[in-house]
Amino acid sequence: MSGAARIQRLQSLFEEAVGLAPPAREEFLTRLRAGDPALAVELAALLAHDEDTPSAERAIVDRVLPSAARLARRRSDHSPWPDIPGYRLLREIGHGGMGSVVLAEREDAQFRHQVAIKLVRGFPSEKLLERFRRERELLATLRHPNIARLFDGGTTMGGQPWLAMEYIEGQPLDDWCRNEKPSLQRRLRLFQALCSAVQHAHQKLIIHRDLKPGNVLVREDDQPVLLDFGVGKLLDEDDSALQATRTRMFTPAYASPEQLRGEAASTLSDVYALGLILFELLAGEPLRHVSGTTSVRSPSRVAETGEHWLRADARLLRGDLDNIARKALHDDPYRRYASAAALSADIQAWFAGHPVTAAADGWAYRMRKFVARHPVAVASSLAGLISLAVLSLRLVEERAQARLEAEGANQAAIFLVDLLKSSAPEATRGETLTVRGLLEQAEQSLEVRQFSRPEVKARLEMALADIQISLGRAEAAIELLEKAVQRARSPDGDPRVLGQGLRLLALAYLDASRHEDGLHAAEQALALNTKVFPPGHPEIGHTLMNLGVAKQHLRRHREALEHFHAAQALFSAAGEEYRENVLSSMHNQGWSMYMITRYEDAEPILLQTVAEKEQLLGPNHPSTLRTLQVVAQLEQATGRPRQAAERLSELLRRSILLRGEDNTTVADTRNILGSALHDLGRYEEAEAQYRAAMDTYAALGSDSQPGYAVPVNNLASLYEDQERLADAEAMFRHSLALRISRESGPWAIARAQNNLARLLLATGRVDEARVLAEEAWTVRGALEPAHHVERLDGLAMLARIENASGNDVAAQSHLASWKTLATQVTLAPNRRVAMHRMFAEFAVRSGDRGAVIAEFRAALAALQSAMPEGHPRIASLGIELASILVEGDEGERREAFALLDAARDIAAKHFSEHGPTLRRIAALDALR
Template sequence: MAASGPSSGEDDRTHILDAGQAVASGMDEIGPGSRIGPYALLTFIGEGGMGQVFLAEQVEPIRRRVAVKLIRRQIADSLALAYFEIERQALARMEHPAIARVYDAGRTAQGYPYFAMEYVDGVSLSAWNRETRPDLATRLQVFAALTRGVQHAHERGIVHRDLKPDNVLVTEIDGQPHPKLIDFGIAIGVDGDGAGSVLRAGTTDYMSPEQFAEGHAAIDARSDVYSLGMILLRLLLPDPRLPVEPTQRPSELHARLRASIDGTTDPGLQAMPLELRHLLACALDPDRNRRYASAAALADDVQRYLWQRPLKAVPRTRRYRLRKYIRRNRAGVAFGVAITLTVLGGLGATLWSLARAEREAARSRVTAEFLSTVLSSVDPEIARDLDKTLLRKVLDEAAARAARELAAQPEVLAQIRTVIANSYLGLADYPRALEHATQARDSAVARYGAGSVEALSTLLAYGDALISTGKADEAEKLLRPAVAAAVLAAGSDAPLTLRLRQLQGQALRSLGRSEEAHAELVLAAAGLRETLGDDDGFTMNARVALAITLADLDRFDEAIAMLRELIERRSARLGADHPATLTMRNSLAVFYLQARRFADGERELRSLLEPTERQHGADNGYTLTIVGNLGGALRQQGKIAESGPYYRRAMEGTLRLYGTDHPSSIMTRHNFANWLLDDGQAEASLRAQQEALAAAGRVYPEPHPTEAEILTGLGKALTRLGRYAEAEQALLRSIDMKIATRGPDNSRLPLSREALRALYLAWNRPEDAARYAEAPR
């Protein structure tokens, strides 16, 4: 079933509304072929207690498929209207990959409320589980993603109260299943204590014990935790043999779980892994004070199971921790056992091992000799002030020698090509980095296999080079399965796995998927801190990437505080002018600009420019980034004439380095176009914005935050030229795209709304301008 609304599956058989039952809705006058505002209804999708859902085509200001949910007849005491409005407001407050987005809301010509939301082409969670028969890991990954979406709702003060498989659709994105929560019809807000007093509502199979209580029970997020536990139980055991009487289910089910954990044979539960029985017993405890305290805590324990780490729900005995360690580190433990068996196995095995060790040692000697002779001075973090032109020549010679002299040793050649690729990345020569990283990956895959640690290790440079050359979409598709493969090959908490996860987060961020990027980077940074420590370079890099996503999500105070801490750590170890420290300081300057602290940003950028030029050169990608950012800091303070040369230099330099179809070139051209408009050159500004928009369409998937920014600039230029209708179209697209990519609280949204207000004033449409007089934040 393709839907974005309630369905009529098995879980809807008992739906309680104490205040009254639904009256016949009389919805015959609206249906497929009808028009509601800008939405043409195409087909009927589904029906629930609150109304009907239709697949519709939005025809203006942009064309896309949406789901329209509408109600046209009240039920007793206007309860349906109240619940409908609650759902609309609840969904509008959320922006998460596991929750369907609301685009628009209004009333039909007959006066009935409706809202338009993201159309999800998928099937219900129960149907997906039944029809595709996914393996255990896939079921748990989908459930964990759903649970994090519920946590997102809780963080915005919304308790769902009616979580069940029919309110979750599963859709495929790039071949991977993704859950979408689609129905908040009886959600409530919570008060300062995290509880809300409400009417009894829910679906009995998934209701918590407190939802069965008489009167106005205090319902909080732990009620949803219970419902999530029931959903997981159904995912793992489609027929768990529950008691007929709903109010008896919580206590009887929990007793069965505890008994099975203690050793009592239960055919229905025994097939389930013991750890997951512990997890369910915690989520489904009748006493909410003994449940997981939050949906996030439940999701974390599911993730721990997938990563072979000890669960919080399982008593942490020494035996249990040892068993988890062995499972998590099969390769290392097996290696230790293999050594013991070799020693006991006799002289023949010992001699074989010695021969292998000699081969490994010879290979290492070749690698070390080669690297020491041609590569030791190339890394910018070591070379510091040396001529980068000379370093590139050294690298070019190293690459040529490697191909000639090591063709018969593919293992060594793969390692050296990875080193060369990383060195080119350090020099911001991304096309050459990608060339050598591709060769290293291909060699390692051919020699060891795609799922080997050796081949996966080459993806660190390869993925980085893909992202840096504007191929983030390709990188993300590669890295998602690579992380899963690394978990199997090296363990979930291995630095390789965590660094691949970090890189996946960076790819998602480049694609404008900031919430997903943040989730991946939180896991990567936390894992690296635990594994390598706070002062390790890989840990710091992951935390910098995490801070950048915090800024993308408008959490500037957190981003700035985190980066200041990291700069202090790195400065203490490496110095304030070390290349790694300078990179962090540039990120801090960008955060200042995003937070509109332009004077702070200018001061930081001016102090960065000289050491960066000295270490990387005047036309290097790093240097040009700082040059462009400095131009932005000056322009935002009204220093138009002073900022112009910086904008021009950044744009011309990135076009020389990368060509037109690269993220850096797109952004510097857009920024230069903004400066041209401020400088009174509207025609030139329009041409530059059009060129940037065309390149963005070739590079980014739509919608994308960068494209939204360019549309705002395009609208401003068209307004200045008196081309009002075209300007309106561009600005409306920009607003819609910003909401689609980063939600209605996007800090960049007021800029587009203010541009639209200015357009309407110039167009002599004051009534329309008044609608945008106070841009919401």
């Protein structure tokens, strides 16, 4: 081994051994002596030197690493701590393999407070210096109440790096458990706060890689604070250099299987480490200490043999909590929880008595959980659904069917009687789980009981599925309805039952985002129902509505409108009892008109629908609130963001009162409110709403659904407007990856591609932008040509890219197509501004300075007419225009500096110091 390689090997061993407790360190040295005695002697000398222990082996240290020896000796000869200007170092409060932590006091004329100073332990190798620099950069981006904050940082006179961090008064997590003996609820609430901190870091594209109880301090208020992101890394960082050194960047006892195998860490590695911490909180002992392997034992089994305070809660761990720990600790990363938020959401589901995703999914399990939460309501609902099924058998009134219908009704009634008998006291023997037993019996009986006609059983399955749809359990409904439809297809089955089953199946498919399946089922249902029901029957109207909604999701809005008009006419003719259905069809018409920018047609029908829904259903009915949300979106799209924000703020308040904080409807409203605030230039408030929407999605486990990508995309656009271009690019890429992995529709993926292409073009990466823009156009080009603004966006992006590349023929061709299409579409204010900006880019290419200025003036006027005074985008555009005018005559120069003075304070408040606007301001100042 060469001298350089030997020193590198010694450094690696030192970093691995220095953080070990004395017994473990001695064992480490013993193993090393067996393979390389000389290297073991040198390592022991380094360890002794690091501890400032007098040793005859210091000469070896000086020979091997003289710089380390000199630094350590200088530190021990003059002062126990290096001199850090502005701080007085008091005492050591912690140490580990990476550094020592010293309590210090800030010495300042204005304020005084205590901080924790982290110093490199031992010798500051280049690798350790780099790790410290990275830790400083990473921590500076994190702002979370459960993550220790970074205040300051630098390098001592001797070249030793340091960080000044928030001083946390608290106990390490394992000590807190031993000393406090907290209840299971306290432990789990603390763990959820820890998950929230880790999720925050992951959303910043940062992973920790060394989560363990020693890196968690618990304050007196039971709030955990996560320490030491020094071994974290950005997700897109190249880890090859770190792998080459083979230095452990983690604590083996809390590392994931992939880390132990030497593979790169990911967010799923942090999820595994959270699983280990959860196991320890539940069982009272570390998993690997108990089992000696990475196999997962049940926390409940371990807790049963622990201290009394643990044994008392062991029974509560059985089942869901055991399953949650197993899922978090799965050896296959992709079978763990997808995020820390998803892990926390399953614990929240356990608290609420909801089904957890870690459990074996099944209708029986979910129904048992539902019954445990709502025993009385379920009893009433069950009786109601059976009665409904019995009554529905009388839909067929033809005399030839009377006997069969009576026979079916009699069988359904017998089924109901049997279920009710099973809840009688003599059957339950006084047990308290009567309703749960009743529901289990319903499931089992429905599965095995024989009926004289298949549609009798099918109707019971359909009635139960209808309740599942109303409860938001689309997948459970699909399972029942697919069986019901199959039964109803029997040769002697009733086609009316089949038509009803297909209609309900279409609705369930649409709720599960299976839009093509929903369209197919709705088309079958309509073809069948128009044959078996008389014209004008309400069942045909319901089927038309489902078919229209399916086509809405598939961007076939003109066809959808035809179905909604037909349904409205049918329900209107059916009588006043179908008034709510009439209003639903009007809402759907307004939504489709909004989607194809027929704003003048959409607004009156939506306002009428809101007024009638408030009168018929009440102002806080979910259906009323849905239409109010579309009205607010229309106001925003037509340049009225202030009205939209006011309406959405009130809508959010009412939605929270109705549903509570934790549901996707509230998350959607927050996202739309954030967009309105974004348009108003209230960037901080907009970011808060976007992040709240993302957090709610994640807490509900809905971050795996396509809708979660929408606030991610909007946050990226906000960063783009703030000229935080690196952050914007990372979030746009995240949004695109989410939409691809979540199997979002091709239109959603194309939108994300176009947004990322726009950012890449702004940063000069034209070829990368072209690839994305052309991929997006393959989808957008097939949209309805005269009815979708996204075709305009796609054409504009292609034109701008070719113009920037100097491909004049292609650029002019795309621009001509854009102009033709623009005459058929209502342009919102933002798109009018983008239009003038695009024309200005073409004028720059042709060298027509007058046209450039004219287009910028037009863009500024359009922005000023739509946005409030002092909007950041007005300031940015004004500065851009000033940069052109300053090169003109004296009058244009005066106008340029007037624009500069008007925009300076606004720009300083809202834009990144590294962005183009502040750079332009500096350049203009230099020309005064």
